[in-house]
Amino acid sequence: MTAISSPLSYLNRVDEPRLIGAAPLLRVQGLCKRYGRIQAVQDVSLDVYSGEIVGIVGESGSGKSSVLRLLNLEELPDEGRYTLALPTAIGLDGVNLFSLDRFTRREVQTQHIGIVYQNPHLGLRMGHTSSGNVAERLLISGERSFHALRAAAREALAASDFPLDRMDDPPRKLSGGMQQRVQLAKAIALRPRLLLLDEPTTGLDVSVQALVLDTLKRLQRERRLAIIIVSHDLGVIRALADRVLVMRQGRVIEQGLTDQVLDDPQDAYTQQLVHAKL
Numbered sequence: 398m399t400a401i402s403s404p405l406s407y408l409n410r411v412d413e414p415r416l417i418g419a420a421p422l423l424r425v426q427g428l429c430k431r432y433g434r435i436q437a438v439q440d441v442s443l444d445v446y447s448g449e450i451v452g453i454v455g456e457s458g459s460g461k462s463s464v465l466r467l468l469n470l471e472e473l474p475d476e477g478r479y480t481l482a483l484p485t486a487i488g489l490d491g492v493n494l495f496s497l498d499r500f501t502r503r504e505v506q507t508q509h510i511g512i513v514y515q516n517p518h519l520g521l522r523m524g525h526t527s528s529g530n531v532a533e534r535l536l537i538s539g540e541r542s543f544h545a546l547r548a549a550a551r552e553a554l555a556a557s558d559f560p561l562d563r564m565d566d567p568p569r570k571l572s573g574g575m576q577q578r579v580q581l582a583k584a585i586a587l588r589p590r591l592l593l594l595d596e597p598t599t600g601l602d603v604s605v606q607a608l609v610l611d612t613l614k615r616l617q618r619e620r621r622l623a624i625i626i627v628s629h630d631l632g633v634i635r636a637l638a639d640r641v642l643v644m645r646q647g648r649v650i651e652q653g654l655t656d657q658v659l660d661d662p663q664d665a666y667t668q669q670l671v672h673a674k675l
Contacts, residue, residue, distance in 0.1 A: 428477035452638030511584030515596035574605035
């Protein structure tokens with residue numbers, strides 16, 4: 398079983414004291430998923446802590462996006478456990494989320510996990526207003542007051558550094574970077590514990606990428622979000638992630654501190670991946 402080494406092993410880093418004495422927010426053990434004859438995910442395990450960003454890299458078909466879909470409870474694995482530290486009142490502490498009924502899984506997914514897709518069309522209604530897209534997520538909380546929904550949507554958009562003078566514009570009229578900010582606002586509107594990012598900066602100009610990454614780092618600090626980001630862009634991973642997993646053919650073949658793995662890769666595949674991006 399391949400597990401990420403505990404971040405407690407690198408607490409000499411100045412920015413990591415937040416992890417002292419912490420229990421993992423997310424724990425995945427022995428994750429396996431097959432599509433027909435293709436073993437997309439094989440024996441993947443990881444712990445992620447509050448306030449930590451973990452990157453997953455690998456070539457197309459390596460299994461990284463399949464892991465993200467499983468963590469978002471969009472699909473069920475063939476094998477594996479998945480626990481998420483949730484409020485005590487919910488009564489799901491230590492419960493394998495994959496074992497829940499479909500309705501309860503949906504509740505956990507919508508209220509406690511946020512996701513930003515590479516393709517904004519997967520996360521947004523392109524013809525609705527940007528504020529309406531965020532308010533749609535907020536309806537899950539039971540709020541029905543138009544003014545309360547609009548105020549909360551405005552707050553989430555502001556937290557995502559979205560220009561509020563455009564909040565009534567539909568995403569189809571926005572740039573790619575602004576569409577991603579609307580997705581981000583929708584993802585964080587209910588203050589989830591876990592944020593999943595699937596290639597969030599693909600297709601964006603370098604300057605826009607930098608702005609999006611700055612927003613994500615600020616949200617991580619302010620809200621102690623646990624973030625998992627899948628990306629083929631090693632520059633994005635280096636700028637954002639504390640730790641990184643390298644996947645190949647569904648398996649984690651190398652993992653560790655981001656700088657350590659990218660500057661001194663030990664596995665031949667990781668060396669090839671890093672050198673190909675230089």
